[in-house]
Amino acid sequence: MMRNNAFIRRLSQRRFVATTTHQPAPSLYMWGTDHNGSLCKPKDRQDEKVLDIPTRVDNWEEHLQVDTTTSANIILFSEMMIHQVVCGPTDTAIVLHNGTCLVAGENKFGQLGVGHSRPVPKFTALSLPPVQSISLGVHTAGVITMEGDLYTAGMGSSLSSGTGFLGQGEGDSCTTFQRVDSLVEDGCYVQQVQMSEYHTTVLTTEGEVLSCGAGSYGRLGNLETNDQLYLEPVELLTQGIVAIAGGKGFTLALMEDGVLYAWGRNHKGQLGLGFGLAVDMYAMQSVPEPIQADELLGRRVVKMAAGHSHAACVTESGELFYWGMSLYLEPVRMDSLLHTRIVDVACGQDYTLAVDEDGKLYSFGQGQTLTSKRGVLGLGSVGRADQAVWVEALDGKKVTQVSAGWSHAACLVEDV
Numbered sequence: 001m002m003r004n005n006a007f008i009r010r011l012s013q014r015r016f017v018a019t020t021t022h023q024p025a026p027s028l029y030m031w032g033t034d035h036n037g038s039l040c041k042p043k044d045r046q047d048e049k050v051l052d053i054p055t056r057v058d059n060w061e062e063h064l065q066v067d068t069t070t071s072a073n074i075i076l077f078s079e080m081m082i083h084q085v086v087c088g089p090t091d092t093a094i095v096l097h098n099g100t101c102l103v104a105g106e107n108k109f110g111q112l113g114v115g116h117s118r119p120v121p122k123f124t125a126l127s128l129p130p131v132q133s134i135s136l137g138v139h140t141a142g143v144i145t146m147e148g149d150l151y152t153a154g155m156g157s158s159l160s161s162g163t164g165f166l167g168q169g170e171g172d173s174c175t176t177f178q179r180v181d182s183l184v185e186d187g188c189y190v191q192q193v194q195m196s197e198y199h200t201t202v203l204t205t206e207g208e209v210l211s212c213g214a215g216s217y218g219r220l221g222n223l224e225t226n227d228q229l230y231l232e233p234v235e236l237l238t239q240g241i242v243a244i245a246g247g248k249g250f251t252l253a254l255m256e257d258g259v260l261y262a263w264g265r266n267h268k269g270q271l272g273l274g275f276g277l278a279v280d281m282y283a284m285q286s287v288p289e290p291i292q293a294d295e296l297l298g299r300r301v302v303k304m305a306a307g308h309s310h311a312a313c314v315t316e317s318g319e320l321f322y323w324g325m326s327l328y329l330e331p332v333r334m335d336s337l338l339h340t341r342i343v344d345v346a347c348g349q350d351y352t353l354a355v356d357e358d359g360k361l362y363s364f365g366q367g368q369t370l371t372s373k374r375g376v377l378g379l380g381s382v383g384r385a386d387q388a389v390w391v392e393a394l395d396g397k398k399v400t401q402v403s404a405g406w407s408h409a410a411c412l413v414e415d416v
Contacts, residue, residue, distance in 0.1 A: 024415065026400055026401075027056055027058075027397075027414070028056070028057045028094065028410065028411075028412060029056055029394070029411050029412075029413055030409065031051045031052065031054045031410075032378075032409050033049060033050050033374075033407040034051075035090040035105060036090075036106040036107075036119035036120075036121060037104045037106070037120055038090055038091055038105040038405065039057075039092070039408055040059055040060065040092060040122065041055075041057070042055065042057060050374055052379075052380050052381065053380055054361075054391065054393050057410075059122060060082075060102055081097050084133055084134070084401070085401060085403050085410045087136070087404055087408055087410050088111075088137060088141070088195075089136070089137070089138050089349075090406065091104065091106060091107060092104050092105050092136075092410065093134045093136060093141075094123070095131050095133060095134060098130065099129070100131070101126045102123040102124065103120060103123065103134075104121065104122055104123045105136075107119055107120050109140070109173070110153060110154055110173065110174070110175030111140050111153055112124075112153070113126055113128075113141060113143075113151075113154075113175065113176050113177040115176050116175055126143070128151060128177055129146070129147065129149075130146040131143050131145055132144045132145060132148075133192070137154070137196055137197065137246070138196070139158075139197065140152060140195045141154055141177075141195055144191075144192070144193055148190055149179055149183070150167075150190045150193055150202065151178060151180070152166040152167060152174075152178065152195075153178065154173065156168065156170065156174065158198065161214050162215065162227040163213075164213045164227050164228050165213045166178075166180075166200070166212075167202075167212040167213075167230060167231045169229050169230055171229070180231065182230050182231065188208075188210075189206075190202055190203070191203050191204060192243065192244055194245060194306075196219070196249065196251070198213050198219065199212065199246075199251075200213050200231070201234075201246050201251050202244075203243065207242070207256075208237075208238065209221075209233070209234040209241050210233055211228065211231065212228045212230055212231045212232065215228065217264060217265040217282075217284040218263055219251070219263075219265065221236070221251065221263040221287055222235060222287070225286070234253075234263075236287050237261065237288050240256045241253050241255060241256075242256055243303075245304050247306030247308065247309070247310075247311060247347075248307075248308050249264050249265035250266065251263055252306050252311060253288060254301060254302075257300070258299075258301045258302065258315075259291075259301070260296075260301045260304060261288040262288070263288045263289060264284065264285065267280065267282070268309040268310070268325055268326040269324050269325075269330075270309050270310055270311055270323070270325075271291070272311060272323040272329070273285060273291060273329070275329065291330075295330065296315075296321065296331055299316070299317070300315060300316040301316075302314055302316050303344060304345070305346050306347055308349040309325055309349075310322060310323060310327075310347055310352070311324055311347060312345045312352050312354075313331065313345070314342050314343065314344070314354075318341030318343065318357065319333055319337075319342065320333070320342045320345060320354050322334060325350050334354075334364070336388045337388050341357045342354050342357075343356065343357050344399075345402075346402045347404055348376060348405055348406055349366075349405075349406040350365050351363060351367065351376055351404070352404075353402050353411075355399045359398030359413075360390060360394075361378070361391040361394050363379060363385065363388065363391055364377070364385045364387060365384070365385065367382055367383045367385065368384065378391045378394075378409065396415065396416050397413040397414065398416050399411045399412070
């Protein structure tokens with residue numbers, strides 16, 4: 001397959017829009033439980049372990065070398081606005097419009113790519129070509145550059161859990177980002193990457209899904225349980241895939257026609273496939289299987305998210321469905337959101353965040369988990385919400401993007 005310039009032209013449009021429109025700069029808000037810097041807390045709240053409502057974070061702005069009071073620099077400043085915010089299990093990253101990528105957090109396995117495996121308590125810029133997007137996993141991270149190349153860092157293998165997590169052709173770990181050269185050799189541009197616990201999933205610009213890493217529990221979607229050192233095609237998903245989402249040990253893929261596929265570990269019903277009244281700790285699906293629950297019949301899925309052991313999706317009409325957590329084996333609708341149209345969703349560890357068309361943020365699930373005492377719902381002292389609740393702390397703000405880690409979360413907002 002020959003690499004062409006179409007993907008680069010498409011990515012460059014993002015930078016063009018950013019530098020030719022004088023839109024307000026979005027603000028970064030974060031909340032939940034801190035893991036050695038994952039919350040990037042304001043200077044006046046450094047001693048607090050928990051932020052239980054969304055709190056504005058601006059310490060990333062020290063990386064801006066622009067005098068924003070000078071009108072001549074407005075266009076340059078627009079390139080340095082936040083394009084993407086990502087919460088991993090214990091880390092955080094933001095990508096600016098100019099391709100700068102900043103990371104912070106626990107970094108226990110060197111997955112932040114800063115050259116060591118010590119905590120990164122404040123945002124640190126990566127030394128990489130301009131970045132399009134980043135995915136943060138439990139032990140690994142993956143970066144897609146504006147040229148469509150994939151770089152990975154972190155733990156490459158585990159004696160107990162397999163090898164090939166980074167897709168580099170061996171099981172070595174790495175504390176700096178290294179390009180996955182096999183994709184370049186195969187002529188592949190990467191559109192999306194999802195870093196999970198022990199495996200990696202990639203979506204190319206041709207709509208092909210590739211996977212590598214630990215094969216146990218059907219994570220790789222290829223019917224085998226053998227580990228893969230290189231990214232190889234998921235054979236039953238040959239074309240027509242428009243998005244992927246990676247949970248802890250499972251993966252979702254969305255087709256052009258709105259059908260959702262799932263594979264991997266299913267011990268808590270996180271695949272949404274049903275399979276009887278109960279699932280056990282060994283339950284799995286080793287090849288992609290369409291989610292054909294009665295609740296989704298006749299509905300076209302347009303967005304999905306995968307968390308620790310549950311998942312959620314949004315339909316074309318703005319309905320939100322969720323499943324997993326040993327509560328629901330098939331998708332069920334969140335009826336408390338029928339009064340509004342949902343456009344975005346994110347899943348963490350046993351909690352879900354949803355954004356409606358007006359930019360209002362809602363949360364539900366467990367506000368208290370094994371790793372988070374409180375705060376992850378953004379609802380103050382609320383420890384659990386069985387129905388979706390409006391996050392009132394963001395009143396007067398319009399949420400434009402949301403991301404959920406295991407025990408912390410973030411969003412980009414604009415003033416209304």
